[in-house]
Amino acid sequence: MQKATIQLETLTCPSCILKIENATKSMEGVDKDSVQVMFNSSKLKFNFDDEKVKVEEVENAIQKLGYEVKKTQVKAM
Amino acid sequence: MQRFILSKKNQIALISFILIVTAFVSHYAFGNETVATWALAIASVLGVAPIAIQAYQALRVKVVSIDVLVTIAVIGAFLIGNYEESAIVTFLFLFGAYLEQRTLNKTRSAIKELTEMAPESALKQMENGEFVEVEVDEVDVGDILLVKTGAKVPVDGTVLSGDGHINEASITGESVPVSKHKDSGVYAGTILENGTLQIVADRVGEDTTFGRIIELVEEAQDSKSEAERFIDRFARWYTPAVLLLAAVVWLFSRDIELAITILVLGCPGALVIGVPVSNVAGIGNGARHGILLKGSEVIVDFSRVDTIVFDKTGTLTVGNPEVADVEIYSEDTETVKAYVASVEHESDHPLAKAVVGHIGEIKRYPVKNTNVVKGGGIVAEVDGHTVAVGNVALMDQEGVNLSEKARADIARFEVDGNSLVLTSVDGVLKALIGIRDQVRPAVKEDLAKIKKLGVKNLVVLSGDNQGTVDRVARELGLTEAHGHMLPEDKSAYIQDLINKGHIVAFVGDGVNDSPSLALAHIGIAMGSGTDVAIETSDVVLMNSDFSKLPHALGLTKATASNMRQNIVIAVGVVLVLLASVFFSDWMNMSIGMFVHEGSILVVILNGMRLLRYKLRI
Numbered sequence: 001m002q003k004a005t006i007q008l009e010t011l012t013c014p015s016c017i018l019k020i021e022n023a024t025k026s027m028e029g030v031d032k033d034s035v036q037v038m039f040n041s042s043k044l045k046f047n048f049d050d051e052k053v054k055v056e057e058v059e060n061a062i063q064k065l066g067y068e069v070k071k072t073q074v075k076a077m
Numbered sequence: 078m079q080r081f082i083l084s085k086k087n088q089i090a091l092i093s094f095i096l097i098v099t100a101f102v103s104h105y106a107f108g109n110e111t112v113a114t115w116a117l118a119i120a121s122v123l124g125v126a127p128i129a130i131q132a133y134q135a136l137r138v139k140v141v142s143i144d145v146l147v148t149i150a151v152i153g154a155f156l157i158g159n160y161e162e163s164a165i166v167t168f169l170f171l172f173g174a175y176l177e178q179r180t181l182n183k184t185r186s187a188i189k190e191l192t193e194m195a196p197e198s199a200l201k202q203m204e205n206g207e208f209v210e211v212e213v214d215e216v217d218v219g220d221i222l223l224v225k226t227g228a229k230v231p232v233d234g235t236v237l238s239g240d241g242h243i244n245e246a247s248i249t250g251e252s253v254p255v256s257k258h259k260d261s262g263v264y265a266g267t268i269l270e271n272g273t274l275q276i277v278a279d280r281v282g283e284d285t286t287f288g289r290i291i292e293l294v295e296e297a298q299d300s301k302s303e304a305e306r307f308i309d310r311f312a313r314w315y316t317p318a319v320l321l322l323a324a325v326v327w328l329f330s331r332d333i334e335l336a337i338t339i340l341v342l343g344c345p346g347a348l349v350i351g352v353p354v355s356n357v358a359g360i361g362n363g364a365r366h367g368i369l370l371k372g373s374e375v376i377v378d379f380s381r382v383d384t385i386v387f388d389k390t391g392t393l394t395v396g397n398p399e400v401a402d403v404e405i406y407s408e409d410t411e412t413v414k415a416y417v418a419s420v421e422h423e424s425d426h427p428l429a430k431a432v433v434g435h436i437g438e439i440k441r442y443p444v445k446n447t448n449v450v451k452g453g454g455i456v457a458e459v460d461g462h463t464v465a466v467g468n469v470a471l472m473d474q475e476g477v478n479l480s481e482k483a484r485a486d487i488a489r490f491e492v493d494g495n496s497l498v499l500t501s502v503d504g505v506l507k508a509l510i511g512i513r514d515q516v517r518p519a520v521k522e523d524l525a526k527i528k529k530l531g532v533k534n535l536v537v538l539s540g541d542n543q544g545t546v547d548r549v550a551r552e553l554g555l556t557e558a559h560g561h562m563l564p565e566d567k568s569a570y571i572q573d574l575i576n577k578g579h580i581v582a583f584v585g586d587g588v589n590d591s592p593s594l595a596l597a598h599i600g601i602a603m604g605s606g607t608d609v610a611i612e613t614s615d616v617v618l619m620n621s622d623f624s625k626l627p628h629a630l631g632l633t634k635a636t637a638s639n640m641r642q643n644i645v646i647a648v649g650v651v652l653v654l655l656a657s658v659f660f661s662d663w664m665n666m667s668i669g670m671f672v673h674e675g676s677i678l679v680v681i682l683n684g685m686r687l688l689r690y691k692l693r694i
Contacts, residue, residue, distance in 0.1 A: 010178060010181070010182060010185075012174065012177045012178045012181050013142075013143070013174065013177070013350075015135065015140065015142035015143055015144070015316075015349075018135075018140045018142065018313065019134065019135050019138055019140050019142065022138035022139055022140055023138045026138060038295065038296075038298075038299035039299055039353050040185055040188070040295075040298040040299050040353060040356075040357040041188075041295040041298060041299060043295070063080070064079075064134070065134045065138070066079070066080065066083040066130065066131060066134060073214075
């Protein structure tokens with residue numbers, strides 16, 4: 001398992017959180033319980049299985065929702 | 078394409094504003110209906126585009142968001158030919174989003190200032206021995222780094238070579254530069270004010286003290302209280318419910334106008350945003366004042382506290398013994414002091430250090446034949462006299478005769494909780510010095526403020542003897558004092574208070590009191606920003622600054638009431654809007670959207686007041 005922290009553009013609407021949360025959770029290989037969207041710091045944190053999903057795929061899904069990804073950090077757990 | 082439209086939201090809002098103005102001018106000034114209608118229709122289509130895209134994205138991940146409500150409403154208005162409403166609603170929605178972003182950034186600014194102090198680059202020694210600038214992420218434990226004057230220390234490390242002064246304000250809150258030399262520890266985020274250092278990296282990135290502080294604050298600003306989680310769950314079902322309500326109203330009344338108005342009015346914007354906004358502003362204010370508050374649950378609990386339990390040593394008192402009382406039994410005060418200082422200078426006992434520190438600059442005599450008496454003091458030859466400095470036992474041993482007055486003074490000093498240092502010259506008592514752990518300056522005023530803020534019980538617990546604890550309690554106006562307490566006695570006492578229904582905060586140094594810190598509803602650590610204190614406590618007073626405590630308490634009270642105000646504003650606005658759509662004839666979509674966006678700005682601006690909060694008592 002890997003732990004990813006994605007810095008997003010400034011989040012302003014609380015419904016963004018729900019969208020990003022649902023989009024991330026729906027990805028295969030992402031640990032659903034670990035998904036955490038932080039409204040004020042505009043960060044997305046989650047754990048994932050790097051054999052099933054690449055962090056770039058999650059980034060893409062978020063970008064498609066219309067949120068810019070600024071910086072991604074991945075750490076082995 | 079979609080991304081392009083979303084990225085141009087602000088420009089679209091501007092164009093649609095210009096179109097709306099054009100429409101109104103041509104309608105009212107020139108009576109030109111064709112231009113007006115076309116302008117409004119174009120504004121509607123243009124304006125709804127980004128909102129509709131967001132709505133579509135939301136539905137794809139199974140979320141009924143506000144965008145969905147607004148999109149349906151605007152399309153509905155457009156279909157029934159009400160271009161004026163559709164244009165104004167989309168514009169207000171976009172413009173509102175823009176203002177929200179601007180103001181939200183303000184409320185988050187305090188914490189951003191903190192995270193921006195994080196170091197970004199480092200000068201790392203490469204295999205060929207040269208130092209090359211790299212990103213701080215590329216530094217590993219064990220790397221050798223060069224820190225130049227004016228630069229930020231990139232990691233937590235140890236000095237290998239060089240000297241310099243470092244401003245550690247970002248970690249300890251103390252802005253007086255600290256001298257660093259070989260083997261000194263240095264912290265990431267602190268600034269080298271002069272000199273050059275070579276350091277070896279001990280901890281990097283998120284593991285550094287500064288990294289941990291940032292992570293804690295970031296998690297704190299987004300941590301949710303029970304009430305907030307309730308609101309979130311509520312909001313998840315609320316928006317679909319509004320959609321359903323509008324559909325039902327439409328089915329029964331066949332009134333599209335009314336149905337789409339309900340869609341706009343039902344938007345829950347201010348409710349979901351109100352509490353996080355207060356939270357981030359409150360925590361941001363704390364961070365600026367050297368107070369780390371770990372989340373909104375902590376804020377709510379702390380604001381309701383009625384009992385605060387203090388550890389004595391190092392919390393209410395300075396933690397270092399200092400000279401409190403002095404009696405000199407001689408005409409020649411200066412010479413006596415000079416003798417005492419000369420002898421005590423030979424020792425590194427804490428009491429001796431306190432005496433030397435108190436006497437300060439004075440002529441020092443050479444000291445000969447120094448004899449350290451274990452558990453007694455020092456006997457030495459100074460200026461041709463035999464001088465003994467130590468406790469009462471040493472005086473007995475030296476055959477010193479204690480006068481009536483001296484005995485009375487000794488008794489008085491002991492009652493006041495002093496440790497005694499007596500000095501005899503050639504067998505005659507010359508000086509009596511009382512040393513004790515002094516109460517921190519201004520603690521009394523701070524405690525008075527805390528009482529005024531509504532805390533009923535102020536308790537001190539200490540391992541010291543009851544006499545000393547009682548004296549501190551009397552001096553500071555505490556309500557209860559208990560001595561002879563071991564750490565487990567303290568936590569048992571706190572458990573007892575909790576069982577009696579009190580909301581209890583415990584203030585301690587975080588090292589030997591961690592059970593109590595963890596047990597109390599609110600654990601407040603007087604930390605220097607390092608060690609376990611940060612981890613185990615709910616509130617950290619950086620740099621052990623006791624005077625921050627009243628501010629912290631006042632701030633949490635202000636923040637908690639700010640949250641309540643925002644909830645009342647948000648719920649009130651929705652209720653009034655929904656009521657007026659059914660019971661008044663002036664309500665329409667545009668006014669609804671205006672009030673809705675207005676209420677969001679009101680709660681943000683209300684939250685922003687917390688950034689400027691100052692304790693006024």
